Amino acid sequence: MSYLRKAISSLLKVPDTPERTAFGFAIGVLIGFSPFLGLHTVMGVAVAFLFRLNKIAVMLGVWSNVPWLVIPFYSFATWVGVKVIGLPEGIHLPSIEFSDLFRTEFWIWLGSQWQLLLPAFIGSLLLSVILAAIAYPTALWVVKKYKSAV
Numbered sequence: 001m002s003y004l005r006k007a008i009s010s011l012l013k014v015p016d017t018p019e020r021t022a023f024g025f026a027i028g029v030l031i032g033f034s035p036f037l038g039l040h041t042v043m044g045v046a047v048a049f050l051f052r053l054n055k056i057a058v059m060l061g062v063w064s065n066v067p068w069l070v071i072p073f074y075s076f077a078t079w080v081g082v083k084v085i086g087l088p089e090g091i092h093l094p095s096i097e098f099s100d101l102f103r104t105e106f107w108i109w110l111g112s113q114w115q116l117l118l119p120a121f122i123g124s125l126l127l128s129v130i131l132a133a134i135a136y137p138t139a140l141w142v143v144k145k146y147k148s149a150v
Helices: 002-012 018-032 040-050 055-062 067-085 098-102 104-111 114-149
Strands: none
Touching (some): 002 114, 018 040, 018 055, 018 114, 055 114, 067 114
């Protein structure tokens, strides 16, 4: 919880309008949950500088995709992508149990499922847009509420 307080505190100290701060945060969320895993920080810095956005707000948005969310988020995003564009030909999804995660065969099978990259890309792109659309009004409300209290 202290991480959240520090993030909000950093956002409130920025000398920018609440709308621009919320917009920068939403763009950061869009980038942070985008399918370009591994490039999020570089993209966030580049976009913030290129479009003169609030760098702190953008980076807080980018870093909102914390490491313990990566596997559940991109798994769900792949499922969404499969629902949107369908399951690629030649792919079958077996029932997987937790104990399978400790078997070599599971990881070999998982590595052979590269055809799921397109559904993963589409799903995470779609979800990142939805999350950014939620992030803007939420961040705007938080910034306006707490900036007036400061």
